[in-house]
Amino acid sequence: MTKSKISIHEVAEAAGVSKSTVSRVISDKGGSVSRRSVLAVNNAIEQLGYKKNVMAASLRTQKTYMILVMIPDVANPFWSEIARAAQDRLEMEGYSVVIGSTDWHDARETRYFELARSSRFDGLILNSVTDDIGLIKGLGVPAVLIGERVAGQDIDTVGTDTMAATKLALQYLYEAGSRHIAIATSDYGGERYLSLRRRAYREFLETKGLAFDPGLSFSVRLSKEGGKDLVRQFLAIPDWRQRVDSLFCGNDILAIAAINEFRRLGVMPGKDISIVGMDDIPDASNTYPPLTTVRKPRQLIGTAAAEILLSRIKDPEKPLEKRLFPGQLVVRESVVHKGNK
Amino acid sequence: MTKSKISIHEVAEAAGVSKSTVSRVISDKGGSVSRRSVLAVNNAIEQLGYKKNVMAASLRTQKTYMILVMIPDVANPFWSEIARAAQDRLEMEGYSVVIGSTDWHDARETRYFELARSSRFDGLILNSVTDDIGLIKGLGVPAVLIGERVAGQDIDTVGTDTMAATKLALQYLYEAGSRHIAIATSDYGGERYLSLRRRAYREFLETKGLAFDPGLSFSVRLSKEGGKDLVRQFLAIPDWRQRVDSLFCGNDILAIAAINEFRRLGVMPGKDISIVGMDDIPDASNTYPPLTTVRKPRQLIGTAAAEILLSRIKDPEKPLEKRLFPGQLVVRESVVHKGNK
DNA sequence: CTGAAAGCGCTAACAA
DNA sequence: TTGTTAGCGCTTTCAG
Numbered sequence: 001m002t003k004s005k006i007s008i009h010e011v012a013e014a015a016g017v018s019k020s021t022v023s024r025v026i027s028d029k030g031g032s033v034s035r036r037s038v039l040a041v042n043n044a045i046e047q048l049g050y051k052k053n054v055m056a057a058s059l060r061t062q063k064t065y066m067i068l069v070m071i072p073d074v075a076n077p078f079w080s081e082i083a084r085a086a087q088d089r090l091e092m093e094g095y096s097v098v099i100g101s102t103d104w105h106d107a108r109e110t111r112y113f114e115l116a117r118s119s120r121f122d123g124l125i126l127n128s129v130t131d132d133i134g135l136i137k138g139l140g141v142p143a144v145l146i147g148e149r150v151a152g153q154d155i156d157t158v159g160t161d162t163m164a165a166t167k168l169a170l171q172y173l174y175e176a177g178s179r180h181i182a183i184a185t186s187d188y189g190g191e192r193y194l195s196l197r198r199r200a201y202r203e204f205l206e207t208k209g210l211a212f213d214p215g216l217s218f219s220v221r222l223s224k225e226g227g228k229d230l231v232r233q234f235l236a237i238p239d240w241r242q243r244v245d246s247l248f249c250g251n252d253i254l255a256i257a258a259i260n261e262f263r264r265l266g267v268m269p270g271k272d273i274s275i276v277g278m279d280d281i282p283d284a285s286n287t288y289p290p291l292t293t294v295r296k297p298r299q300l301i302g303t304a305a306a307e308i309l310l311s312r313i314k315d316p317e318k319p320l321e322k323r324l325f326p327g328q329l330v331v332r333e334s335v336v337h338k339g340n341k
Numbered sequence: 342m343t344k345s346k347i348s349i350h351e352v353a354e355a356a357g358v359s360k361s362t363v364s365r366v367i368s369d370k371g372g373s374v375s376r377r378s379v380l381a382v383n384n385a386i387e388q389l390g391y392k393k394n395v396m397a398a399s400l401r402t403q404k405t406y407m408i409l410v411m412i413p414d415v416a417n418p419f420w421s422e423i424a425r426a427a428q429d430r431l432e433m434e435g436y437s438v439v440i441g442s443t444d445w446h447d448a449r450e451t452r453y454f455e456l457a458r459s460s461r462f463d464g465l466i467l468n469s470v471t472d473d474i475g476l477i478k479g480l481g482v483p484a485v486l487i488g489e490r491v492a493g494q495d496i497d498t499v500g501t502d503t504m505a506a507t508k509l510a511l512q513y514l515y516e517a518g519s520r521h522i523a524i525a526t527s528d529y530g531g532e533r534y535l536s537l538r539r540r541a542y543r544e545f546l547e548t549k550g551l552a553f554d555p556g557l558s559f560s561v562r563l564s565k566e567g568g569k570d571l572v573r574q575f576l577a578i579p580d581w582r583q584r585v586d587s588l589f590c591g592n593d594i595l596a597i598a599a600i601n602e603f604r605r606l607g608v609m610p611g612k613d614i615s616i617v618g619m620d621d622i623p624d625a626s627n628t629y630p631p632l633t634t635v636r637k638p639r640q641l642i643g644t645a646a647a648e649i650l651l652s653r654i655k656d657p658e659k660p661l662e663k664r665l666f667p668g669q670l671v672v673r674e675s676v677v678h679k680g681n682k
Numbered sequence: 683c684t685g686a687a688a689g690c691g692c693t694a695a696c697a698a
Numbered sequence: 699t700t701g702t703t704a705g706c707g708c709t710t711t712c713a714g
Contacts, residue, residue: 007691018701023693032699051481054459055405056691059396059706066456074424074440075623080416084442091449096456098439099415101425108432115407115437118395120461224623260627282565286601288629348707359685364709373683397707400690684714690707697702 006050014044026052063122067309070100070112070126071146076253077281078298079127082146085302086125093310095122104129116141123309142312144305148196148324156312158304158323160296165327166200169248169276169294172329174208177338178246178274181210184218184230184258185250197250197278213243222250227257234258235265245336246274252281252293259287259334274335278327290332297325347391355385367393404463408650411441411453411467412487417594418622419639420468423487426643427466427650434651436463445470457482464650483653485646489537489665497653499645499664501637506668507541510589510617510635513670515549518679519587519615522551525559525571525599526591538591538619554584563591568598575599576606587615587676593622593634600628600675615676619668631673638666 008022015022017037024033025041033041044050058064067090071079087097100112109129116124117139124143128136133153136143148159173181185197198217205212218233220226230249237243249255255277259269269275270289277284280295308321349363356363358378365374366382374382385391399405408431412420428438441453450470457465458480465484469477474494477484489500514522526538539558546553559574561567571590578584590596596618600610610616611630618625621636649662 009691019691020693020701021699023691024700027693034699037699051458053400053691055396055400055461056706057693059394059400059691059708060693062706064396066461068439074415075418075421077416080421080442083415084444087442091452096452098409098441098456100439101421101428103425111432111437115439117392120396120407256627263629283624283627286597286624287627288604350707360708361685361710362683364707365684368709375683378683394707397690398709400692400707401709403690686711686713688709688711690709693704693706695702695704698700 006048007053008050010048011041011044011050014048015040017041027057058119062119064120065095066121067095067097067123067125068100068112068116068121069097070102070109070124070128072102072104072127072129074099074101077283078251078279078296081298082302082305083125085299086306087302089303089306090310100126102129106130113139116143123313125305125309142309142316144309144312146301146305154320156308156321158301158308159325160301161324161326162196163200163203165278165294165296166197166248167204168327168329169278170201170204172292172331173246173248173274173276173335174204176246176274176335178336179210180213180216180244180246181205182216182218182234182244182247183250184220184234184247184254186222186226187219197248201248216244220254222254224253224257227254228261230254231258231261231265235267241272244273245338246276249275249277252277252279252284252291255291255293255334256283256287259289259291263288270334270336272336276335280330284330285332287334289334292332292334293330294327295330296327300325347389348394349391351389352382352385352391355389356381358382368398399460403460405461406436407462408436408438408464408466409441409453409457409462410438411443411450411465411469413443413445413468413470415440415442418624419592419620419637422639423643423646424466426640427647428643430644430647431651443470447471454480457484464654466646466650483650483657485650485653487642487646495661497649497662499642499649500666501642502665502667503537504541504544506619506635506637507538507589508545509668509670510619511542511545513633513672514587514589514615514617514676515545517587517615517676519677520551521554521557521585521587522546523557523559523575523585523588524591525561525575525588525595527563527567528560538589542589557585561595563595565594565598568595569602571595572599572602572606576608582613585614586679587617590616590618593618593620593625593632596632596634596675597624597628600630600632604629611675611677613677617676621671625671626673628675630675633673633675634671635668636671637668641666 008019012019012022021037022041025038069083069086071083074080083099090097102108106129124141127146133155144156148162183201187195218230220230255275259275262269277291277293280293284291284293304323349360353360353363362378363382366379410424410427412424415421424440431438443449447470465482468487474496485497489503524542528536559571561571596616600616603610618632618634621634625632625634645664
């Protein structure tokens, strides 16, 4: 069995050089080493089956070449594609990427924060559940946040312009003739994040001179279960067919669940009710009927996050960067078009 | 700024004890330390905002308390739920779990293997793309494989009894009156893995005295794109309505894509053609019509993998363990029931 | 119960 | 170009 008892010490001995020389050879840096030595060392390495202990190297250099991407839900393609895009970019630069799945749990997030704090990673890309910027900065690891925040906080950020994206959806509904638009989204994160959708909603109604009906605002989890909940609540509105004609959902997971649940209960989306989602995850085109939604540019977000992180690692003192990408309307068939009136 | 210049050395000084004592306090192990010292040390730690450098500790102890779960596709709920289940179990034991997403790329897998080799993880749970057991064992890290292999290889394994699961699906189709069953699956991994489905298919036909029609065997990628491909090929069968009446798909991703594509082209699954999938991912119940499939017990698989890994870490010499769980038929509406004849 | 001393395996000045 | 000498921050005998 090739026991990992072989350190540079053994290699040095076998190659007839010093540990330093071996070190120079195995750490890329192209330090000045003679051809002879390089050969001798590589030979010895081969011979002994030596494997560099990266932990030890990290202890000295303070570099691990590992990046942690923390996302709340790996199963949601929205997040996993961002992670993948970031991974692609980061690997080009020689970093390895691992994913931490928080599943929206504070406890898990905390756990990953502990990992990060113990200098196991050179950088962090994350969508934080707790959103405690102070804590993140206190980790002592370069970090870039994914997702927009209301307050202009003291950390690199990349995300979508959520309010504009929401209004895109709302405007489309409006143009299709809808005048009684309901909204369903989560209020998790309080005033900081998701309720940007709600704010956009209020602003939009105001702009169009539409009345705000509190009974048409739903707060549910952005999940399949949330969707079932939502439909139950929705159909419980007295005279709902008179009172509401469309529904904007905070993300596609919710919208898709709602579509399926509505259909199951005999209410046909795209016919009896309009539904618009947000994100444009792959499944959005597979529902029956296909979901009209607002696409968030996952690739761009992931890549941008990676690049910002890279430059932050290079220069910790560089000015803060915040990048917001616009959403894009994707028209499919879940919206009813009323005759112009 | 709380620079991480504080090591046990500083703490020791502030607490008026030696480094050793500090070490005894911060490493759980409950070494014998006086109440007084513990207090003093904890106080100093608090005061200085000391954070243990786990890398340094790992260098000595050879323990990182990190586990890497390598899966081929985070966006596929089948894999991400296995990962989650494993994570749940592993965290109970004090390990932190990170996910490596290989996206079916050899290059990525290799990259993660390099990480693993450099003793950054205490263990590995993985579904390998390359399937090179020798390589995995050579990593020098306890590892358990997910997914069944034909050959009884020299490594801990947990998975589903794929052949039995496949026959479950086939039998259901048969009982529904289907006598011309097509199969679509991937042949990636050659004789080792997925083609277990094909083997089960052949055996099943034989058992029932049904002829094997090579034109009814499709080899496609187990993806959305694969599904479109499949349907195109399928509908190109001359006189297909005469020649084939049902389709078994290698996994749900494929089956769902096929359902949607068939429907888009005016062929109604559950009516014009029977479709059965495998895995029972969450979306399987959201298709139109809902997909009949064979459920693989993701929770059990993930948890079992974690437990086997845990005991392997504890005792590297313990006998090999292989666990195969049975699949379970989930009847929904994608299968046509012909009148008994 | 506590401290001194010796590393874990590697890198980084500094000389030679 | 090479070797020597110190550590990185922590754990762990071994004495006391």
